[in-house]
Amino acid sequence: xxxxxxxxxxxxxxxxxxxxxxxxxxxxxxxxxxxxxxxxxxxxxxxxxxxxxxxxxxxxxxxxxxxxxxxxxxxxxxxxxxxxxxxxxxxxxxxxxxxxxxxxxxxxxxxxxxxxxxxxxxxxxxxxxxxxxxxxxxxxxxxxxxxxxxxxxxxxxxxxxxxxxxxxxxxxxxxxxxxxxxxxxxxxxxxxxxxxxxxxxxxxxxxxxxxxxxxxxxxxxxxxxxxxxxxxxxxxxxxxxxxxxxxxxxxxxxxxxxxxxxxxxxxxxxxxxxxxxxxxxxxxxxxxxxxxxxxxxxxxxxxxxxxxxxxxxxxxxxxxxxxxxxxxxxxxxxxxxxxxxxxxxxxxxxxxxxxxxxxxxxxxxxxxxxxxxxxxxxxxxxxxxxxxxxxxxxxxxxxxxxxxxxxxxxxxxxxxxxxxxxxxxxxxxxxxxxxxxxxxxxxxxxxxxxxxxxxxx
Numbered sequence: 001x002x003x004x005x006x007x008x009x010x011x012x013x014x015x016x017x018x019x020x021x022x023x024x025x026x027x028x029x030x031x032x033x034x035x036x037x038x039x040x041x042x043x044x045x046x047x048x049x050x051x052x053x054x055x056x057x058x059x060x061x062x063x064x065x066x067x068x069x070x071x072x073x074x075x076x077x078x079x080x081x082x083x084x085x086x087x088x089x090x091x092x093x094x095x096x097x098x099x100x101x102x103x104x105x106x107x108x109x110x111x112x113x114x115x116x117x118x119x120x121x122x123x124x125x126x127x128x129x130x131x132x133x134x135x136x137x138x139x140x141x142x143x144x145x146x147x148x149x150x151x152x153x154x155x156x157x158x159x160x161x162x163x164x165x166x167x168x169x170x171x172x173x174x175x176x177x178x179x180x181x182x183x184x185x186x187x188x189x190x191x192x193x194x195x196x197x198x199x200x201x202x203x204x205x206x207x208x209x210x211x212x213x214x215x216x217x218x219x220x221x222x223x224x225x226x227x228x229x230x231x232x233x234x235x236x237x238x239x240x241x242x243x244x245x246x247x248x249x250x251x252x253x254x255x256x257x258x259x260x261x262x263x264x265x266x267x268x269x270x271x272x273x274x275x276x277x278x279x280x281x282x283x284x285x286x287x288x289x290x291x292x293x294x295x296x297x298x299x300x301x302x303x304x305x306x307x308x309x310x311x312x313x314x315x316x317x318x319x320x321x322x323x324x325x326x327x328x329x330x331x332x333x334x335x336x337x338x339x340x341x342x343x344x345x346x347x348x349x350x351x352x353x354x355x356x357x358x359x360x361x362x363x364x365x366x367x368x369x370x371x372x373x374x375x376x377x378x379x380x381x382x383x384x385x386x387x388x389x390x391x392x393x394x395x396x397x398x399x400x401x402x403x404x405x406x407x408x409x410x411x412x413x414x415x416x417x418x419x420x421x422x423x424x425x426x427x428x429x430x431x432x433x434x435x436x437x438x439x440x441x442x443x444x445x446x447x448x449x450x451x452x453x454x455x456x457x
């Protein structure tokens with residue numbers, strides 16, 4: 001634990017040095033000039049503007065013709081369905097739309113482009129379990145995300161979104177502590193909005209289901225999603241999947257928030273999706289069935305968001321193997337987000353049930369997870385303390401057979417204490433400490449510390 005001050009200092013140093021040295025750029029006072037007539041460019045020439053300074057006449061200034069397209073910085077929102085209010089006070093959605101022209105005549109059918117992304121690098125320290133050498137012996141630095149996003153639109157009706165991540169963990173299998181970094185496609189979306197309340201999306205996108213996954217990684221309150229959402233990794237404890245869905249390939253019908261009256265009143269948002277039902281890292285479908293998702297959100301101003309979603313899926317047990325055993329999956333989730341005066345409260349409950357109809361002796365398995373997060377963004381120095389309570393029971397019900405002691409005692413409860421530093425410029429420091437409370441079948445001494453430094457561009 002004595003190494004924590006050194007690690008925190010290593011992450012805090014670039015933030016504090018930048019904060020001390022960054023100064024607002026003062027606008028230069030222009031000389032007293034008298035503008036003369038602008039010479040109109042003829043064909044084959046460039047435009048020039050001549051100005052005369054009272055103290056001394058400068059030479060003519062030649063301006064280059066404007067570029068045929070506009071490129072600007074924007075932080076990706078992480079998905080087509082939801083673009084929730086910012087959870088921190090650093091600017092992450094700054095777009096500069098410049099009019100595109102061709103030969104001096106406005107062309108509305110040229111792409112308006114935006115480029116951006118974010119980089120997240122961190123450190124993880126997991127407590128050494130005294131009884132199991134597989135856990136807690138691999139503390140070190142990680143590159144958590146390296147996202148690059150390109151977005152474009154024509155008249156805000158036809159849009160596309162392309163996102164790559166150069167820091168995807170490629171699992172080497174088993175309990176190996178190392179993983180191989182890989183570059184993969186995250187979002188690949190073509191969308192057309194014929195009406196204000198109808199948008200048709202095709203490609204690869206976030207499945208509209210669990211609320212934690214609707215937020216961009218750059219906007220989340222904690223270094224990692226809750227155990228209910230992401231589960232437990234192979235080097236963190238006894239591995240188990242969470243209840244969130246990954247990006248999937250398919251089609252989706254959704255819309256921006258539809259307001260009834262003023263912006264401060266009632267609003268709704270919906271999404272209906274048909275996908276392959278498998279993670280986007282697996283190309284194609286594992287059977288002839290499709291997964292169906294439906295999500296509905298109700299808004300009150302920018303303060304309250306109440307959401308719910310369902311999923312129905314028939315997926316192959318071993319999608320990467322040549323087996324033909326499918327399981328039926330049904331899931332539902334409900335969530336509430338509240339934001340006001342610097343306070344952010346997010347709570348959600350998710351449950352899924354899996355059943356293998358072809359094997360009568362195999363029980364149906366129900367998994368249950370929930371979490372509550374609370375944070376406060378103080379208005380003076382950029383600090384944001386946060387706390388999260390999260391619970392996951394991967395076998396909360398195993399109907400159809402005599403209860404197994406393993407299934408009866410494999411729930412996890414995690415308590416995470418966090419402190420974020422969110423300055424006005426696009427850099428962020430996050431510190432988390434998680435206390436684990438696991439039932440007897442999966443119990444370990446595996447509390448963890450996480451530090452993360454993030455830059456948005």
